[in-house]
Amino acid sequence: MSALLDIxxxxxxxxxxxxxxxxxxxxxxxxxxxxxxxxxxxxxELYGDETNVDRWVRIKREALVLGVKKSLAARPNGRSADFIAPSTANGCAMACAYCYVPRRKGYSNPITVFANIDKIQGYVQRHVSRQGVKPAPNECDPHAWVYDIGENSDCSLDARISDNVRDLIELFRWLPTAKASFATKHVNRDLLEWDPQGRTRIRFSLMPARDAKLLDIRTSPVAERIAAIDDFVAAGYEVHVNFSPVVVRDGWLEDWAGLLDQLDAGIGAAAKAQLAAEVIFLTHNKDLHEVNLGWHPKAEELLWRPELQQVKRSENGALNVRYRTGDKGRYVAALTGLIAARTPYCRIRYAF
Structure with a gap:
C-alpha cells in the first residue's frame, strides 16, 4: 500500500x-x-490553493485529515440508492481525472475520515427504523431501502485506514429492511471476511482498459476488479457493476464490446444470476478541466470535447458539460443494446 498511501x-x-x-x-x-x-x-494549505496542482498526487498519498462529522442527514436519492447516508469519509487517495469531489474541496482532496462513527451509526439506524417496510419495488431495489454509504469517497480504500466501513456493513447486516451500497475502483480483499449476509451491495466500476489507463489513476486494474466479483459474491455481498463514466471517442463502442466479453468470461453463474448495472455517461466540469490541465492534460483530450458536448449550469452555478442532447440518446441506445446482446443476464438498473 505504500505506493497508494504513505501517511x-x-x-x-x-x-x-x-x-x-x-x-x-x-x-x-x-x-x-x-x-x-x-x-x-x-x-x-490543502484546500483552495491552486499551487497544489503541482503536488496533486503527493498530497493524496501523504496527507490524512481526521475530523468529526457535524451535520448528520440522509438525503433522498432515488436512482442509485434510495438515500445517501451521512458520510464516514470524503476525499480519496486515488486520482480519477473525472472525479467531482475536487470541485467541492478545492485543488486537493486527500482522505478525510470522521471519528464519530457511533453518532453516524445511531443516526442511520434511526433513519432506517423510521422508513418502515419498503412499500413497493423501485429501480434501487425490489425489497430493501438502499443507503449509499460512499458518495464522496471509496469505501474499499477507506477501510484500509479505519474500521468505519466495517462498522456500517456490520450494522446493515442486522437491518432487515435496508441494505448498504457503495461503488469502488479499489479491490480490498479484507472485506471478504466481514460476512455481510447479503445486506451490502458493492458496485465495481468498470470501463475499457484503454480508458482506465488514462483516466482511472492509482486505481486497481479493471481486470483485477472483474476477477474479484465471484469472490465477493461468494463472501455474501450483492455485486453490481457501474459502467461509468462512459467516454465517447473513436472506437469507443468496440472497446466496450471487448469489456463486456471480458466481464462475461471472467465471472461465474452465481455472479451472473444477480448482476445488474448502472450506465453513466461522462459529465465533466470547466473548473476541473482547468485543474487537470495543470497535472494531467492528456486526460483532457478525452474528457473535454467541445465539439461533442453542451454546457449546462448546475444548481451551484458551476459550468458542467455533457454530451449533446440527441447525440447522447443515440450513444445510450447503442451501449444498452450492446449490453443486452453481449451480457443479456445483466439487468440495466438505469442509464443516462
Whole structure:
C-alpha cells in the first residue's frame, strides 16, 4: 500500500483525536506528524490553493485529515440508492481525472475520515427504523431501502485506514429492511471476511482498459476488479457493476464490446444470476478541466470535447458539460443494446 498511501502528516481536530476511533486511527500511523486544525473543512494549505496542482498526487498519498462529522442527514436519492447516508469519509487517495469531489474541496482532496462513527451509526439506524417496510419495488431495489454509504469517497480504500466501513456493513447486516451500497475502483480483499449476509451491495466500476489507463489513476486494474466479483459474491455481498463514466471517442463502442466479453468470461453463474448495472455517461466540469490541465492534460483530450458536448449550469452555478442532447440518446441506445446482446443476464438498473 505504500505506493497508494504513505501517511506522513495528519491534520486533526482535537475533538476527533479524543474519540476512540480517532485514537485508533492515530495509532495506526505513529510516525506521522500531527497538525492540529480548528476544522477539517478549513485547511488552507490543502484546500483552495491552486499551487497544489503541482503536488496533486503527493498530497493524496501523504496527507490524512481526521475530523468529526457535524451535520448528520440522509438525503433522498432515488436512482442509485434510495438515500445517501451521512458520510464516514470524503476525499480519496486515488486520482480519477473525472472525479467531482475536487470541485467541492478545492485543488486537493486527500482522505478525510470522521471519528464519530457511533453518532453516524445511531443516526442511520434511526433513519432506517423510521422508513418502515419498503412499500413497493423501485429501480434501487425490489425489497430493501438502499443507503449509499460512499458518495464522496471509496469505501474499499477507506477501510484500509479505519474500521468505519466495517462498522456500517456490520450494522446493515442486522437491518432487515435496508441494505448498504457503495461503488469502488479499489479491490480490498479484507472485506471478504466481514460476512455481510447479503445486506451490502458493492458496485465495481468498470470501463475499457484503454480508458482506465488514462483516466482511472492509482486505481486497481479493471481486470483485477472483474476477477474479484465471484469472490465477493461468494463472501455474501450483492455485486453490481457501474459502467461509468462512459467516454465517447473513436472506437469507443468496440472497446466496450471487448469489456463486456471480458466481464462475461471472467465471472461465474452465481455472479451472473444477480448482476445488474448502472450506465453513466461522462459529465465533466470547466473548473476541473482547468485543474487537470495543470497535472494531467492528456486526460483532457478525452474528457473535454467541445465539439461533442453542451454546457449546462448546475444548481451551484458551476459550468458542467455533457454530451449533446440527441447525440447522447443515440450513444445510450447503442451501449444498452450492446449490453443486452453481449451480457443479456445483466439487468440495466438505469442509464443516462
Amino acid at each position: 506522513r502528516r495528519i491534520y486533526v481536530e482535537p475533538e476527533a483525536a479524543a474519540l476512540p476511533r480517532g485514537r485508533e486511527i492515530l495509532a495506526r500511523f505513529p510516525e506521522a506528524e500531527r497538525v492540529e486544525v480548528e476544522s477539517h473543512h478549513r485547511i488552507p
